[in-house]
Amino acid sequence: MTATSTATDRLIMTEQVCKSFPLPEGKGEFTVLQDINLSVKSGxxxxxxxxxxxxxxxxxxxxxxxxxPSKGQVVSNGKRLxxxxxxxxxxxxxxxxxxxxxxxxxxxxxxxxxxxxxxxxxxxxxxxxxxxxxxxxxxxxxxxxxxxxxxxxxxxxxxxxxxxxxxxxxxxxxxxxxxxxxxxxxxxxxxxxxxxxxxxxxxxxxxxxxxxxxxxxxxxxxxxxxxxxxxxxxxxxxxxxxxxxxxxxxxxxxxxxxxNPDVEVTSGAVASPKVAPSVPRSPYAQVLPHARSGGISGLLELIVDQPEGTDDIPRLAERLQLEVDDLLPILDAAVMLGFAEVFQGDVHLTEIGRDFATTTILRSKDLFRQQVLEHVPMIVSMVKTLQEKQDGSMREDFFLDLLDEHFPREVAVRQFATAVDWGRYAELFEFDASEDRLYLPEPVAAGE
The missing domain is CATH 3.40.50.300 (P-loop containing nucleotide triphosphate hydrolases)
Incomplete structure (x- = not known):
């Protein structure tokens, strides 16, 4: 095929297309799309x-x-759109x-x-x-x-x-x-x-x-x-x-x-080795998968019952009748917390993941707290903030303001809700919805 015929076959092209939306209160921009180059070919x-x-x-x-677009251009039928x-x-x-x-x-x-x-x-x-x-x-x-x-x-x-x-x-x-x-x-x-x-x-x-x-x-x-x-x-x-x-x-x-969002996509459909994800500079820029602790726990309990604690993800999605946007955040959370690994379309429980899925409720909460403190810098930062306050409490708006620096308001609210759910389950802090405040948990008196 000649270069001319190839160009003719490209019905729509995007060239370096970017799209950003302003963050609240003039705090900068949230980039939705970055440097998108693609073509739609005839047939x-x-x-x-x-x-x-x-x-x-x-x-x-x-x-x-x-x-x-905020930057770049779209070409349709050979003309800039x-x-x-x-x-x-x-x-x-x-x-x-x-x-x-x-x-x-x-x-x-x-x-x-x-x-x-x-x-x-x-x-x-x-x-x-x-x-x-x-x-x-x-x-x-x-x-x-x-x-x-x-x-x-x-x-x-x-x-x-x-x-x-x-x-x-x-x-x-x-x-x-x-x-x-x-x-x-x-x-x-x-x-x-x-x-x-x-x-x-x-x-x-x-x-x-x-x-x-x-x-x-x-x-x-x-x-x-x-x-x-x-x-x-x-x-x-x-x-x-x-x-x-x-x-x-x-x-x-x-x-x-x-x-595995950090692996390279190859045309031969052969999975590349896992790459360690980059750590954001601010703990509040860390993206938490929107999955509740109960959903994570339930998923691990389903997987641990499979042979060798391994399940095929497409088969798991079909069995649970879950779409990708519902299943993958739960899997992401399990991987982030070190409870599971994903490779070649399979999810495999780690040793600590098996322990979490089969132990008592009290020990599972201890394990969850241990993994959160090791793998979720945002929640670690929230706990430290509460510890630095004399009364051990802080308004929700303070944390939302930090999240607003990196995410649109809707996403920031969802990130905060996820952090609160994980932190409460791990008994790292409590949340009073009537006051919109986070609190350090009251110490348990001896003998209680």
């Missing part, structure tokens, strides 16, 4: 896969022209249908806004409705439809615009398991049959199996800030067979790299 399904905080939905909206991207249509997680319009009227909305005359609007809408299997429901209103049928209307509304690229932002996550599986399969069938009404698809997802099933290429994003860690070619014949060994290898590999 491919591209998946953007990342955990919560990786900025994948923000990146999709920047490429759609819904929000501008200014404003909304007319080469794309988007299917959102929420159905976003107008309840007072029928199915056909909802599908025609975009065409009407473009000034397409009524007869052509009707023909194109009916064709799109038929394509998603909703013929017969043209005159129905959204309230008459199931969730899956409403999302089909969302697809038809995007299809009718005949975009060069279809953007899908977690389009199946609001649906039940069976409905999402059915709709996912139908979209894949349309693409494989060559009847899909766009030249490329970009899907944002946090579902690893979904990415491997639908995509030809997966871009894995890191978080805090969002950045491209690497890409993976899905070297499987279409349609992708979930039962093939290669499919399972790819899923296991992606689980491995997503649970």
């Amino acid at each position: 491919e399904v591209l998946a953007l896969l990342g955990r919560s905080g990786s900025g994948k939905s923000t990146l999709l909206r920047i490429m759609a022209g819904l929000i501008p 200014n404003g909304s991207n007319k080469d794309v249509s988007m299917v959102f997680q929420s159905f976003a249908l107008l309840p007072w319009l029928t199915v056909q009227e909802n599908v025609e909305v975009g065409l009407e806004a473009q000034g397409v005359e009524r007869k052509e609007r009707r023909q194109r809408a009916l064709k799109a409705i038929d394509l998603v299997g909703l013929d017969g429901f043209e005159s129905a209103y959204p309230k008459e439809l199931s969730g899956g049928m409403r999302q089909r209307v969302g697809f038809a509304r995007a299809f009718v615009m005949e975009p060069k690229v279809l953007f899908m932002d977690e389009p199946f996550s609001a649906l039940d398991v069976l409905t999402s599986e059915n709709l996912r399969g139908e979209i894949d069938d349309l693409w494989n049959a060559g009847t899909f009404p766009s030249r490329s698809i970009v899907i944002v997802t946090h579902n690893i199996e979904e990415a491997v099933f639908l995509a030809d290429r997966v871009i894995i994003l890191g978080a805090n800030p969002g950045r491209i860690r690497g890409e993976l070619m899905i070297d499987l014949p279409r349609s992708h067979d979930r039962n093939s060994d290669r499919f399972k290898t790819l899923v296991d590999y992606i689980y491995t790299v997503m649970t």
Whole structure:
């Protein structure tokens, strides 16, 4: 392929795209995306896969022209993007249908806004409705439809615009398991049959199996800030067979790299050695996985019952019916606290993790406290602050202010809530929600 044809095949490109949002009270900026360079090629399904905080939905909206980048540029159809991207249509997680319009009227909305005359609007809408299997429901209103049928209307509304690229932002996550599986399969069938009404698809997802099933290429994003860690070619014949060994290898590999944020992503799907994570300069810049102590304990108890205290992460996620954004923070917390290790898609309990999962409640709290003090500098700093106060207490706002230096307010509040949960379970401090204050625990008198 020549350089010219390669450039022609790149429908959308991002060049050094960054996105930042201001922190509260003028305390600087929080960087959501950093130096994003990627291209969307003609004839491919591209998946953007990342955990919560990786900025994948923000990146999709920047490429759609819904929000501008702070730095860098987006090139679409060979031209720098200014404003909304007319080469794309988007299917959102929420159905976003107008309840007072029928199915056909909802599908025609975009065409009407473009000034397409009524007869052509009707023909194109009916064709799109038929394509998603909703013929017969043209005159129905959204309230008459199931969730899956409403999302089909969302697809038809995007299809009718005949975009060069279809953007899908977690389009199946609001649906039940069976409905999402059915709709996912139908979209894949349309693409494989060559009847899909766009030249490329970009899907944002946090579902690893979904990415491997639908995509030809997966871009894995890191978080805090969002950045491209690497890409993976899905070297499987279409349609992708979930039962093939290669499919399972790819899923296991992606689980491995997503649970080890410091390893290099390699195109051959071979896990690199673990790299020691860098330690932030401020203890309050440390990112705590948003997982409660009870969830960590419960997960370890499930794993310890498996042979040799080892479990396959994809199988564990399927057994628990948990999405990546729900399971991985609990795994991250177990790894951070030294209770577990992750490698090649498996989670393995350490010796102290086995002890924690099988001992008495009192000893488990002692072990939790020991691991928190060893591995979580933020909680260590919070305890030292309380110890330096004569009354052994400090208002919540003090710690939130320190966290605000590094995170948006919503994230700072979540970080504080996690630290409080871990610190209380470890009996390092107490929290009075009515006063919004942390306290050192009262010493237990002898004989009590």
